[in-house]
Amino acid sequence: MKHVTRKATRHVNQNEGLIFEKSSPGKAAWKLPPLDVPDVDPSKLLGSAERKDLGQMPEVSEIEIIRHFTRLSTWNYAIDLGMYPLGSCTMKYNPRVNEVVARLEGLANGHPYQPERVSQGALRIMQVLSECLIEITGMDAITLQPAAGAHGELTGLLMVRAYQQSKGNPRKKILIPDSAHGTNPATAAMVGYDVEKMQSNARGMVDVVALTAQMNEEVAALMLPNTLGVFEQEIHKIAEVMHAKGGLLYMDGANMNALVGKVRPGDFGVDVMHLNLHKTFSTPHGGGGPGSGPVAVKKMLEPFLPKPVVITKPDGTLAFEYNRPQSVGRVRAFYGNFGMFVRALAYTLANGPDGLRQTTEDAVLNANYIRKGLEGIYDLPYSTPTMHEVVFSDKLQAKKGVKTMHIAKRLIDYGFHPYTTAFPLIVPGALMIEPTESESKEEMDLFIEAMRSIAAEVEEDPQLVLDAPHSTRVSRLDEVAAARKPVLRWKPAS
Amino acid sequence: MTPMRYLPKSPSDREALLKAIGARSINDLFASIPAEYRLERDLKVPRQMAESEIVDWFRERSRENGDGYATFLGAGAYYHYRPVIIDSLISRGEFLTAYTPYQAEISQGTLQSIFEFQTMICELTGMEVANASMYDGSTAAAEAVMMAVRLTGRRSAVVANSLHPEYREVLATYAHHQSLPVTATSFTDTARVNLKELEKLITQETACLLVQSPNFFGTIEDIAAIAEIAHKQGAMLVVSIAEAVSLGIVEPPRQADIIAMEAQSFGVPLGFGGPYCGVIATREQYVRQMPGRLVGQTSDKNGKRGFVLTLATREQHIRREKATSNICTNQALVALMVNIFMTIYGKVGLRELAKQNLAKANYAAQQFGKHARVLFPGAPRFNEFVVQTTEDPYAINSRILGHKIVGGLPLKKFYPELGNAALWCCTELTTRTSIDTAVGMVAESERSVKSAKQEADVQEVTR
Numbered sequence: 003m004k005h006v007t008r009k010a011t012r013h014v015n016q017n018e019g020l021i022f023e024k025s026s027p028g029k030a031a032w033k034l035p036p037l038d039v040p041d042v043d044p045s046k047l048l049g050s051a052e053r054k055d056l057g058q059m060p061e062v063s064e065i066e067i068i069r070h071f072t073r074l075s076t077w078n079y080a081i082d083l084g085m086y087p088l089g090s091c092t093m094k095y096n097p098r099v100n101e102v103v104a105r106l107e108g109l110a111n112g113h114p115y116q117p118e119r120v121s122q123g124a125l126r127i128m129q130v131l132s133e134c135l136i137e138i139t140g141m142d143a144i145t146l147q148p149a150a151g152a153h154g155e156l157t158g159l160l161m162v163r164a165y166q167q168s169k170g171n172p173r174k175k176i177l178i179p180d181s182a183h184g185t186n187p188a189t190a191a192m193v194g195y196d197v198e199k200m201q202s203n204a205r206g207m208v209d210v211v212a213l214t215a216q217m218n219e220e221v222a223a224l225m226l227p228n229t230l231g232v233f234e235q236e237i238h239k240i241a242e243v244m245h246a247k248g249g250l251l252y253m254d255g256a257n258m259n260a261l262v263g264k265v266r267p268g269d270f271g272v273d274v275m276h277l278n279l280h281k282t283f284s285t286p287h288g289g290g291g292p293g294s295g296p297v298a299v300k301k302m303l304e305p306f307l308p309k310p311v312v313i314t315k316p317d318g319t320l321a322f323e324y325n326r327p328q329s330v331g332r333v334r335a336f337y338g339n340f341g342m343f344v345r346a347l348a349y350t351l352a353n354g355p356d357g358l359r360q361t362t363e364d365a366v367l368n369a370n371y372i373r374k375g376l377e378g379i380y381d382l383p384y385s386t387p388t389m390h391e392v393v394f395s396d397k398l399q400a401k402k403g404v405k406t407m408h409i410a411k412r413l414i415d416y417g418f419h420p421y422t423t424a425f426p427l428i429v430p431g432a433l434m435i436e437p438t439e440s441e442s443k444e445e446m447d448l449f450i451e452a453m454r455s456i457a458a459e460v461e462e463d464p465q466l467v468l469d470a471p472h473s474t475r476v477s478r479l480d481e482v483a484a485a486r487k488p489v490l491r492w493k494p495a496s
Numbered sequence: 497m498t499p500m501r502y503l504p505k506s507p508s509d510r511e512a513l514l515k516a517i518g519a520r521s522i523n524d525l526f527a528s529i530p531a532e533y534r535l536e537r538d539l540k541v542p543r544q545m546a547e548s549e550i551v552d553w554f555r556e557r558s559r560e561n562g563d564g565y566a567t568f569l570g571a572g573a574y575y576h577y578r579p580v581i582i583d584s585l586i587s588r589g590e591f592l593t594a595y596t597p598y599q600a601e602i603s604q605g606t607l608q609s610i611f612e613f614q615t616m617i618c619e620l621t622g623m624e625v626a627n628a629s630m631y632d633g634s635t636a637a638a639e640a641v642m643m644a645v646r647l648t649g650r651r652s653a654v655v656a657n658s659l660h661p662e663y664r665e666v667l668a669t670y671a672h673h674q675s676l677p678v679t680a681t682s683f684t685d686t687a688r689v690n691l692k693e694l695e696k697l698i699t700q701e702t703a704c705l706l707v708q709s710p711n712f713f714g715t716i717e718d719i720a721a722i723a724e725i726a727h728k729q730g731a732m733l734v735v736s737i738a739e740a741v742s743l744g745i746v747e748p749p750r751q752a753d754i755i756a757m758e759a760q761s762f763g764v765p766l767g768f769g770g771p772y773c774g775v776i777a778t779r780e781q782y783v784r785q786m787p788g789r790l791v792g793q794t795s796d797k798n799g800k801r802g803f804v805l806t807l808a809t810r811e812q813h814i815r816r817e818k819a820t821s822n823i824c825t826n827q828a829l830v831a832l833m834v835n836i837f838m839t840i841y842g843k844v845g846l847r848e849l850a851k852q853n854l855a856k857a858n859y860a861a862q863q864f865g866k867h868a869r870v871l872f873p874g875a876p877r878f879n880e881f882v883v884q885t886t887e888d889p890y891a892i893n894s895r896i897l898g899h900k901i902v903g904g905l906p907l908k909k910f911y912p913e914l915g916n917a918a919l920w921c922c923t924e925l926t927t928r929t930s931i932d933t934a935v936g937m938v939a940e941s942e943r944s945v946k947s948a949k950q951e952a953d954v955q956e957v958t959r
Binding site for chain 1: 500501502503504505509510512513514516517518519522525526527528529530533534535538539540541542543544545547549550551553554555556557558559560561562563564565567569571572573575579581583584585586587588589590591592593594595596597599600601602603604605606608609611612614615616618619620624625626628629631632633634635660662663665666668669670672673674675716743744745746747748765766767768769770771783789790791792793794795796797798800801802803804806807808809811812813814815816817818819821822823824825826827828829830831832836838839840841842843844845846847848849851852854855856858859860876877893894897902905924927928931
């Protein structure tokens, strides 16, 4: 029998085409109800402003759309599939009840300008969440307006600037440790501050002596990132040094998952901090967003909060207060990513005080378990006690020419998402692992086994690791070509 | 205590982990926190709730939040129908619970869908490149202005007063610390930008002009004329689009250099103001100054088509304080909603949808016009219009609310000079019945004000 080469392969392995490649005139996935008002002639109403052609927009049926996106989805890794140990990203379980309550009719369809009389439910959610976050952080006031962590940083530094200005001088500089996330310096620049770098000490922490020498009246604030998963043991001294010269202490709350219910930044001297609801408070990452970055502050910064703020009126009802003469203004239209407030509050209610504490304890327990399981196999550049994430380096593997990125790609073949690579910058060849509380002992044992197995492969067959991944639908993609000659949209073949 | 349901460990698992680590108790692992700062009490947050209690609690909040009300509100947040498959698809864990697609080999689903999103945004806006999303329309507009400042090397901007007032506030916040003076330009009695004034305001020092079209009052701007004035002086034109559905039937601002859009209308729930989906689109030549993530096409070792995040040298994780923006997390899942919506309606459906919006608003404006004054005649509108009444619109609205209808947005807060004016919006979801009810209430208000006035006049004469 003659062998026939067939085009068909398993669906998930096929190159699911672009939606435009499935389009043909006359197909539709929509149906509008009949108009209950007189129809109009657009050319009469709009004249030359009328659009006649929608170019290459697709025409496809509903089943094709379902299959298209379902197939695409199968090419993604996700928390729902397994451990997602991205350091500093806190990829924890995203509870499904959050999604259900965020879609309740009155919350999903609430218009931001509907009268306050019929907005009491949304205002109440904002108020209760605010109270919870203030208690969790140990701060005095909060704004929920920022749309993500970096947006929260911007808001926080705007408040720092406004505060310093109110004291007579906005000052010139923000101190940022070399271990900081890229958003920290980028944000400082947006607020018109110069960035002054600070070197971490041998334990990966802020050097208090060096800080004391560096701190002066030109410094508006110190942005404390703590990306090593260690606790700044001299935090109170850092706060004292800053406060003594009129500076403020900003804490990047990306790593709050190590602290909730165990220690409160407000208690150890932090003046302003943002939270990432899409990290610590379980709202889904959704492939890169939406996030939500509330900013909690101490009393003296409260007058500068973005407007509006939620207040309780004398009759007990809730309202937005716009009359805030010292406010830094607005950082976003409306009130922030409200849908994320609903989810974060649902998470907080599902946990309660005992659940929140247990969550933090489990997150720290998990990171220490992974540290123990991989210590010696991978180089541990800082022996400082681990909180919720652990940072190794590729020093031992680099001898065989294998770098952190290769190990990360090989991890994909073992069914895990890579850890964070090449960050923080103070650790050359970093492997930054944050398991979160959502991993069972069994899942972590699998992960440790995979990492140990890769370390063995590096010794025996480094090429195997260098060429990874081997099991994915696409192999290593040519990023250089993508950047050199960018193709940023589909175009019909001419 | 019952075990916390999201945590996958038994007490004996925890014991085993502690033992493996060599710790005696969990608190050993927190020993690096100075004792005086350790929280030795429970957090004062509500007690742990069952799932059923959580659903009940939020249901109660939902009922207190205008559940079941019809609305005439627009003003940057639009009530359109959301086809059900949007939520079916975005609820797939592979989309919902994935991180930013930095690891391309296991993120092709997200990457390819963003590539399609970028393509469709380009098609609809008439631009050549679009990013993967910004936080919302307001921050997209502010960032677009900053982008124009970098591109031109000039340090001032002109902004139309008919731009959404909250967008203007956000721009003011962003511009304040960039030492960027922003001048406002007024609108005429058609609600369009005052071109004569614009001629004077735009100079060789102007980095860009920012206008909205359809503008805050629903009026479509004469983009060609505006662009000419801006370009004559070498300034860039940034156009903000807050009502994305307009793109189905209104010619896009092709003469713009940068478009800053809010795509909420495309399948994103109103959600009391967010999360929404900002987008920046521009010409290819400006792409390296564009903020936000971008997906590009490439191929793998075997020549198979694939997609990656690209041109990252613009971004904060590479450039730090020299980046085009500090944006990191964006609105990816919301952009996926927008993507699916655009795919569903497509080439023909988007136009039909936009036409229904046009028809409903046209009918409503005509009906209101019989009893009250519809402001700004003489220029085309999309799905919003301004109605001026004799009585305070807050008072009229509070009576309309009794019919479970939320009336148009009173403009006093933003434009006191327009007096008793309100901004009304109709979409495909606005029924003729609710339009007629609202018009009836406005008519009644005008009648009673008039008869009260007549009565007063009669008394005056009698006296």
